Amino acid sequence: MSKNSDYYIELNNKVEKILKKCEFLGSGHNGIVYSINNKKVIKIFKYKKVCQKEYSILKKTKDSKYFPDVYDWGDYYIIRDYVGGERLDKYIKKKGFNKKIAHNIIKLIKEFERLHFNKLDIRCKDLYVGKNFSLTVIDPKNNYSKNVIYPRHLMKGLNKLGALDEFLSVVKDEKPDVYEFWNLKIREYLDKGIK
Structure with a gap:
């Protein structure tokens, strides 16, 4: 998260x-995250509407192992599980990509379908790699309101990290029914030179 703390919320x-005892973890476009302890964090949002949207998604995904549990929330904050591990993009830069991560990404997208998400996509920086290459979503956005029918941003990120071909190879082996579509769509997207 980038340093972006130039706003005030009552x-x-x-x-x-709670905040007096917390440790600053980071900030981004939508808010600031503090560690309450090694099990929970509090995210303070700039905008009530963004907080409500994220809470709504986390509420609908409460039975999914891919999303943190929520303990409390208000107009401008959410208290949820602390997500350990390492951001997917940073993990790949340090340790490389592997079939187990690819397999878990495929399972994650399948979970998005089970949850009836309209947006079957996520950014690499919004996924954390944990023990046994498990994945956790930390910053869900627009999953029910935005329509993205394949993991475009995810594959764009994997391409920048040099891991796209390895990922698609695993998709081809495990999910040949979606491989042709995903491969076609991402190649078209990348060929257009869209940044």
């Missing part, structure tokens, strides 16, 4: 007490 006393 929070209730309970949240302010």
Whole structure:
């Protein structure tokens, strides 16, 4: 997350007490994240609407192993599980890509379908790699409101990391029914030179 803390939000006393004991983890376009302890974080949002949308997604995905559990929320904050591990893009840069990660990405997209997401996509920086190459989504956005029918941003990120061909090779072996479509769509996208 980038440093972006130039806004003020009035929070209730309970949240302010929690924040006094927290450790800053990072900030991004939509808010700031603090560690409450090694099991929970609190995310403070700039905008009420963004907070409500993220909470709505996390509420609908509460039975999924790919999303953190939520413990509390308000107009401008969510308290949820701390997600350990390493960001997917950083992990690949340090340790490379492997078939187990590819397999788990395929399972994640299948889970998106099970959850009736309209957006079957995620950015590499919004996925964390944990023990046994498990994946957890940390920043769900527009999953029910935006229509993306294949993992475009994910594959674009894998391409930048030099892992796209290896990923698609695993897709071809495990899900030949979607391989042709995904491969065609990402090649068209990349050939257009869209940045």
